[in-house]
Amino acid sequence: MKKKKPILSSIYMWIVLAFFYLPIFYVVFFSFNESKSLSNFTGFSTKWYEAMFENRSIMEAILTTVTIAVIATAVSTVVGTITAIGMSKSKKVVREAITQTNNLPMLNPDIVTAIGFMLFFTSLRISTGYVTMLLAHIAFCIPYVILSIMPRLRRLDPNMAEAAMDLGCTPWQAMWKVIIPQIKGGIIAGALVAFSMSFDDFVISLFTTGPGISNISIYVYSNVKRVNPTINALSAIIVYVVTFILILVNVIPMIRDKRKGKKYETLTEVH
Amino acid sequence: MKHLQKFTKAALISTMAIGMTACSSKSTAATETIDAQEEYGCNSINVYNAGEYIDLDMISAFEKQYNARVNYDTFDSNETMYTKLLGGSSYDVIIPSDYMIERMISEDMLQPLNKDQQTNEADYDPAVLKMRDAYDPDGKYSVPYFWGSVGLVYDKTKVSEEDVKKEGWNVLKDTKYKGNLYYYDSQRDGFMVAFKALGYSMNTENQDEITAAYNWLREMNDTMEPAYVTDEVIDGMVNSTKGIAIMYSGDAAYVLSENENMAWYEPDQGTNIWSDSMVVPKNAGCPELANEFINFMASYDAQKANSTAVGYTSVRSDVEEEMTAKDGDYYENDAYTVRKDGSKDEVFHYNEKLTKALSDLWNKVKVQ
Numbered sequence: 001m002k003k004k005k006p007i008l009s010s011i012y013m014w015i016v017l018a019f020f021y022l023p024i025f026y027v028v029f030f031s032f033n034e035s036k037s038l039s040n041f042t043g044f045s046t047k048w049y050e051a052m053f054e055n056r057s058i059m060e061a062i063l064t065t066v067t068i069a070v071i072a073t074a075v076s077t078v079v080g081t082i083t084a085i086g087m088s089k090s091k092k093v094v095r096e097a098i099t100q101t102n103n104l105p106m107l108n109p110d111i112v113t114a115i116g117f118m119l120f121f122t123s124l125r126i127s128t129g130y131v132t133m134l135l136a137h138i139a140f141c142i143p144y145v146i147l148s149i150m151p152r153l154r155r156l157d158p159n160m161a162e163a164a165m166d167l168g169c170t171p172w173q174a175m176w177k178v179i180i181p182q183i184k185g186g187i188i189a190g191a192l193v194a195f196s197m198s199f200d201d202f203v204i205s206l207f208t209t210g211p212g213i214s215n216i217s218i219y220v221y222s223n224v225k226r227v228n229p230t231i232n233a234l235s236a237i238i239v240y241v242v243t244f245i246l247i248l249v250n251v252i253p254m255i256r257d258k259r260k261g262k263k264y265e266t267l268t269e270v271h
Numbered sequence: 272m273k274h275l276q277k278f279t280k281a282a283l284i285s286t287m288a289i290g291m292t293a294c295s296s297k298s299t300a301a302t303e304t305i306d307a308q309e310e311y312g313c314n315s316i317n318v319y320n321a322g323e324y325i326d327l328d329m330i331s332a333f334e335k336q337y338n339a340r341v342n343y344d345t346f347d348s349n350e351t352m353y354t355k356l357l358g359g360s361s362y363d364v365i366i367p368s369d370y371m372i373e374r375m376i377s378e379d380m381l382q383p384l385n386k387d388q389q390t391n392e393a394d395y396d397p398a399v400l401k402m403r404d405a406y407d408p409d410g411k412y413s414v415p416y417f418w419g420s421v422g423l424v425y426d427k428t429k430v431s432e433e434d435v436k437k438e439g440w441n442v443l444k445d446t447k448y449k450g451n452l453y454y455y456d457s458q459r460d461g462f463m464v465a466f467k468a469l470g471y472s473m474n475t476e477n478q479d480e481i482t483a484a485y486n487w488l489r490e491m492n493d494t495m496e497p498a499y500v501t502d503e504v505i506d507g508m509v510n511s512t513k514g515i516a517i518m519y520s521g522d523a524a525y526v527l528s529e530n531e532n533m534a535w536y537e538p539d540q541g542t543n544i545w546s547d548s549m550v551v552p553k554n555a556g557c558p559e560l561a562n563e564f565i566n567f568m569a570s571y572d573a574q575k576a577n578s579t580a581v582g583y584t585s586v587r588s589d590v591e592e593e594m595t596a597k598d599g600d601y602y603e604n605d606a607y608t609v610r611k612d613g614s615k616d617e618v619f620h621y622n623e624k625l626t627k628a629l630s631d632l633w634n635k636v637k638v639q
Contacts, residue, residue: 036529037506039506039510056331056343057327057343122359125359127360128359211319211342211360211362212342212343212344214345222321222322222344222347223322223323224322224347228323
């Protein structure tokens with residue numbers, strides 16, 4: 001019996017795709033608007049891109065966002081990995097206690113975490129700014145790293161590390177050569193989640209930052225009054241960068257595979 | 272993953288480099304320069320202003336003239352700004368609205384300005400300075416930055432001018448225009464319109480008057496199908512999506528300059544006149560340079576550049592005259608000029624209890 005063509009499901013798929021991508025196209029489209037309006041296209045122009053590059057606040061916001069995301073990702077990935085490995089080897093009570101603490105910032109609404117950080121910093125009389133925002137980002141990124149590594153560790157055969165050490169590895173070597181390679185997927189996943197969490201965080205950043213330091217989301221939020229297409233230009237550039245990276249990530253392995261294949265072909269021909 | 276991050280970084284750094292060079296190639300007319308470090312012992316100030324409320328070139332001009340650095344931050348509402356200050360953030364210059372300044376003075380959060388450094392007030396519109404007495408008696412703490420009022424913007428092709436002028440705020444309850452109006456979604460402005468339509472003071476604490484205003488709003492809500500908006504109203508009116516809207520004068524000036532069918536009216540029943548002013552908080556790190564910054568922003572050049580860029584009304588008479596003159600940016604733009612002789616016009620006062628009560632009622636109006 002022939003299967004019926006799933007018309008309904010393909011319509012549904014198109015609706016879902018439209019739902020995801022139309023807003024993005026809309027934003028990109030109006031970044032080229034000639035007038036200030038966000039809903040009435042009057043002509044093509046790149047003046048909002050120029051305005052964006054000339055706007056020092058936007059440039060500084062981009063720099064802050066990117067540096068904080070990169071540092072927070074690096075630190076939280078290292079700390080999270082070490083914690084996860086340590087937890088897998090510790091007593092059940094300790095593990096449970098750490099897991100519960102680890103879950104707190106993820107279960108709490110952002111605003112609670114944010115105000116908690118703000119009160120913490122002000123009660124210690126630490127003036128808020130770049131460093132406090134970075135610390136807060138590291139703190140809320142760590143749980144996601146731990147969470148994505150833990151399942152991998154659980155699946156790991158505990159005898160592997162022991163076997164490695166039996167065969168002459170030092171504990172360090174056992175960790176680097178046996179444990180880390182096996183949980184690599186989890187570490188990368190954790191780092192990616194941490195990076196994206198940090199990159200678009202708004203609430204926690206708003207409450208932990210100080211004078212003169214804002215990231216992209218804070219900048220956009222404080223300019224929603226009287227919006228103009230510079231914000232669209234900024235968002236559009238993020239879209240371009242992400243699209244470009246995705247294309248690279250997908251195309252480069254393809255080219256590499258092709259080359260490898262060719263090499264193999266030529267090698268066999270010679271023989 | 273490593274490649275990926277390296278690449279993002281490289282891309283962003285290069286885009287940023289382009290931006291920076293574009294920035295530095297722009298030159299501004301230099302006057303005599305002062306070295307802030309030598310003169311005042313510090314050379315950087317933190318400034319906190321509402322979003323999209325300045326010509327950013329003016330900040331560069333100030334930095335050049337004083338050899339100083341300005342950390343410029345923006346907020347979305349007076350309340351956000353206030354929370355940030357309570358959180359211990361230290362700013363040198365803040366530009367909040369009148370009622371918020373009144374509150375900050377009463378909570379001892381501001382320091383008096385050094386009047387010897389403020390040389391520009393002589394050129395201010397006397398009406399602005401008179402109005403300042405309402406929230407900052409004797410003008411000890413603040414220097415106005417922009418000012419304006421709240422009024423009606425209407426599409427001359429959809430709404431009859433006669434109706435608007437005859438009915439004033441009550442045109443918002445005229446069922447001829449059902450489904451054709453934007454109502455401002457804030458308890459402060461929403462209730463202001465109702466109080467004024469009924470002939471009361473917008474700062475009233477009289478329970479009967481509050482109830483009457485609530486009923487006015489309920490009736491409007493039930494019969495008119497209003498669209499509750501805040502800043503979307505600007506785009507909406509530029510594109511003539513609806514016929515009539517409550518708007519701030521500065522936004523209205525922009526709408527009028529973009530769409531010639533639009534007209535502006537401040538009802539005779541009175542309205543809210545407001546001003547946003549520059550103040551120096553108690554915990555400022557560099558108050559002397561902050562005073563210089565305030566005086567700089569009150570100067571003719573800065574006021575003209577800011578008013579041109581943003582569309583709000585300048586507080587200086589000379590700039591206001593020039594902007595409304597025949598070759599000015601706002602020639603024959605009614606919304607740019609703020610009404611100075613409205614006997615029923617009022618300044619909003621801070622009143623914590625009233626704010627809370629009205630806020631609850633406002634939610635009830637919209638729920639129905």
